[in-house]
Amino acid sequence: MRTVTVFAPASVGNVGVGFDVLGHAIEGVGDTVTLRRSPGPGMVLTQISGVITELPRDVEQNSATRPLLRMAQEHGVEGGLEIELHKGIPLGSGMGGSAASAVAAVVAADALWGLGLPMNHLLEYALEGEGAASGAAHPDNAAASLYGGLVLTEPGPPLCCTRLPVPSGIACVLCHPDLEVRTRDARSILAATVPRELWVRQSAWLAGFVAGCLRDDLAQVARCLQDEVIWPQRARLVPGAAAALEAARAAGAIGGSLSGSGPSVFAWTPQDKAAEVATALSHSFAATGIPCETWISTPDAPGARVVSGG
Structure with a gap:
């Protein structure tokens, strides 16, 4: 070759x-x-x-x-x-x-x-x-x-x-607002330690999410798609992200967060709601004057x- x-x-x-x-x-x-x-x-x-x-x-x-x-x-x-x-x-x-x-x-x-x-x-x-x-x-x-x-x-x-395994009938909507967040910078703001109680809770969310995927239990996946450690520290790096994710949930998404360190955000959603969730994310960022691009994909x-x- x-x-x-x-x-x-x-x-x-x-x-x-x-x-x-x-x-x-x-x-x-x-x-x-x-x-x-x-x-x-x-x-x-x-x-x-x-x-x-x-x-x-x-x-x-x-x-x-x-x-x-x-x-x-x-x-x-x-x-x-x-x-x-x-x-x-x-x-x-x-x-x-x-x-x-x-x-x-x-x-x-x-x-x-x-x-x-x-x-x-x-x-x-x-x-x-x-x-x-x-x-x-x-x-x-x-x-x-x-x-x-x-x-x-x-x-x-x-x-x-x-x-x-990915839960049946799930799509991911990925939305990239016209912003830039350097991974080095986003990692540098994270706290060096996590309180024990918070570590236990986040470990339980992760375990529940994985178990839900293995069992094809969409309700468990939705319940456990939580981030109590990183999102609260990084959300301020992406103006409009919190409002966009709330709009996605209102349109039918089961949950979402920053993709990596941002500024992109993702939302998991039933496939039949994916187009509505993509529109909700785009319109939410547009309302703050930030253009964006979206993709709909299977995870x-x-x-x-x-x-x-x-």
Whole structure:
């Protein structure tokens, strides 16, 4: 194989209830990486296109290319490599953009170099890129983008991921207001400790949410889709988010929160209410003078995949 192109989807990080351990993929938007063998030495990022072009071109600093350096070193890969990155995910959107770039790159490299690595090894490499972009190698977005669907990640090493079943008839509406929140900044405002009583309550919400997914119990999922730890600290970063989520619930959503660190918000909703919830989110942000874009997806959307190669 001389060249390969991989698409990796955007994702909802945290899914409200599971800070840094839950995420799910989103259909219809993502990043694409093309790798091409080159006669010249080393790795070169030859092109950045799409909704963002002002990104680091130093291969040590870009989230798509940094993991490839470690992969090549650890697996004895020699020869030059040209890399093209097409960004479909806006910068600082809370949609897992850095994770998608890293995931697309490592899946492409695994295919191009014929490594055949296990998925959890690919995830560990992708987290090199996530760390380069956000300063913290949290796996929720990268795991969802790689595996697809709703993914729970256990602490490592080694990282272990479980793709959870999604309740029947559920859609996710993802709304991206025209704002930017840097992940580094959003993590820096979080308290270093959590009171014991709050830790117990949030643990119970997470356990109940997972149990509801496993049992296909939509009432339990709706009851437990709660975030008493992160949302109260981050809500002020996104003007209009609280009102938008209230409008979504009024339109039929069972719950929602910030997607990752924001500014995007997500709402889980019965499929037959998805269009109404999308309209409610858009109109709510528009009322504050903030334009936005929305996507309707299953939370069980597919993960990264090779789209061409030869």
